[in-house]
Amino acid sequence: xxxxxxxxxxxxxxxxxxxxxxxxxxxxxxxxxxxxxxxxxxxxxxxxxxxxxxxxxxxxxxxxxxxxxxxxxxxxxxxxxxxxxxxxxxxxxxxxxxxxxxxxxxxxxxxxxxxxxxxxxxxxxxxxxxxxxxxxxxxxxxxxxxxxxxxxxxxxxxxxxxxxxxxxxxxxxxxxxxx
Amino acid sequence: xxxxxxxxxxxxxxxxxxxxxxxxxxxxxxxxxxxxxxxxxxxxxxxxxxxxxxxxxxxxxxxxxxxxxxxxxxxxxxxxxxxxxxxxxxxxxxxxxxxxxxxxxxxxxxxxxxxxxxxxxxxxxxxxxxxxxxxxxxxxxxxxxxxxxxxxxxxxxxxxxxxxxxxxxxxx
Numbered sequence: 001x002x003x004x005x006x007x008x009x010x011x012x013x014x015x016x017x018x019x020x021x022x023x024x025x026x027x028x029x030x031x032x033x034x035x036x037x038x039x040x041x042x043x044x045x046x047x048x049x050x051x052x053x054x055x056x057x058x059x060x061x062x063x064x065x066x067x068x069x070x071x072x073x074x075x076x077x078x079x080x081x082x083x084x085x086x087x088x089x090x091x092x093x094x095x096x097x098x099x100x101x102x103x104x105x106x107x108x109x110x111x112x113x114x115x116x117x118x119x120x121x122x123x124x125x126x127x128x129x130x131x132x133x134x135x136x137x138x139x140x141x142x143x144x145x146x147x148x149x150x151x152x153x154x155x156x157x158x159x160x161x162x163x164x165x166x167x168x169x170x171x172x173x174x175x176x177x178x179x
Numbered sequence: 180x181x182x183x184x185x186x187x188x189x190x191x192x193x194x195x196x197x198x199x200x201x202x203x204x205x206x207x208x209x210x211x212x213x214x215x216x217x218x219x220x221x222x223x224x225x226x227x228x229x230x231x232x233x234x235x236x237x238x239x240x241x242x243x244x245x246x247x248x249x250x251x252x253x254x255x256x257x258x259x260x261x262x263x264x265x266x267x268x269x270x271x272x273x274x275x276x277x278x279x280x281x282x283x284x285x286x287x288x289x290x291x292x293x294x295x296x297x298x299x300x301x302x303x304x305x306x307x308x309x310x311x312x313x314x315x316x317x318x319x320x321x322x323x324x325x326x327x328x329x330x331x332x333x334x335x336x337x338x339x340x341x342x343x344x345x346x347x348x349x350x351x
């Protein structure tokens with residue numbers, strides 16, 4: 001009896017010790033999958049809204065058609081964005097979903113304007129060095145906006161960006177996300 | 180064991196009969212057997228037992244005894260390595276079960292608590308409408324509006340700030 005008890009305790013300790021590294025690794029996996037799970041939970045909320053409004057089937061059909069019409073590189077870009085979203089921390093995911101809700105509630109005209117602004121912001125950021133981009137991330141939004149406007153004006157003056165009324169053609173790069 | 184002898188005394192008596200004691204102690208035992216009724220009685224019992232055992236002749240062992248024993252125990256556990264391993268596997272398995280239960284069950288309960296109540300997900304409809312779309316792409320396709328405007332969403336605060344600036348300086 002004593003021998004069995006001793007064996008049991010030794011085995012428990014051995015497994016607990018061996019489990020430490022395994023659990024640490026498992027914890028990282030759990031964290032990653034939990035992030036993805038939270039993102040899916042957030043998206044599920046939107047799905048539920050569409051179910052409630054009876055528009056889910058229509059929305060899926062519409063999206064599918066659009067997806068099938070996309071160029072392969074455009075699809076790849078969306079895949080990468082989805083991956084970035086799933087990998088983002090839960091707070092950032094929630095923030096992006098909140099942004100989406102806000103964005104969908106503004107007028108169609110304002111949405112077009114925001115998309116246009118996003119395009120030139122992306123084009124301007126593409127011309128910045130790594131250090132400049134890092135500095136941009138650390139600025140408050142208004143200061144960042146002033147900096148980007150100033151840089152955009154310089155690039156337009158140099159002929160590297162089209163005037164404000166025309167769409168930007170500079171090769172796009174990933175703009176730094178809002179902090 | 181004789182009721183009047185101690186365990187050690189009985190062992191000494193047994194050793195005396197086997198001729199294993201030093202002569203000095205053997206001499207003492209002989210004196211005790213001669214003078215002490217308890218020692219004498221114990222001695223007589225042991226000698227009788229010894230005689231009985233000596234007179235016993237065991238039957239001859241059949242040549243196929245081992246084979247018959249093995250055949251009669253078809254469900255017995257294999258001996259050797261498995262017996263050695265199994266002595267450790269049982270406690271290891273029990274220990275593993277405890278560790279797993281201690282670590283995972285609270286986590287599972289916590290996750291379930293965080294996840295909130297299960298909701299009808301509409302997955303069947305999504306599967307039906309997106310049949311033929313690669314599994315890895317379904318999340319993107321279902322949420323295409325979100326990812327189409329991902330640049331706006333990731334920079335919304337900046338864009339709003341730009342809008343405010345432009346509103347302050349309409350000629351910008």
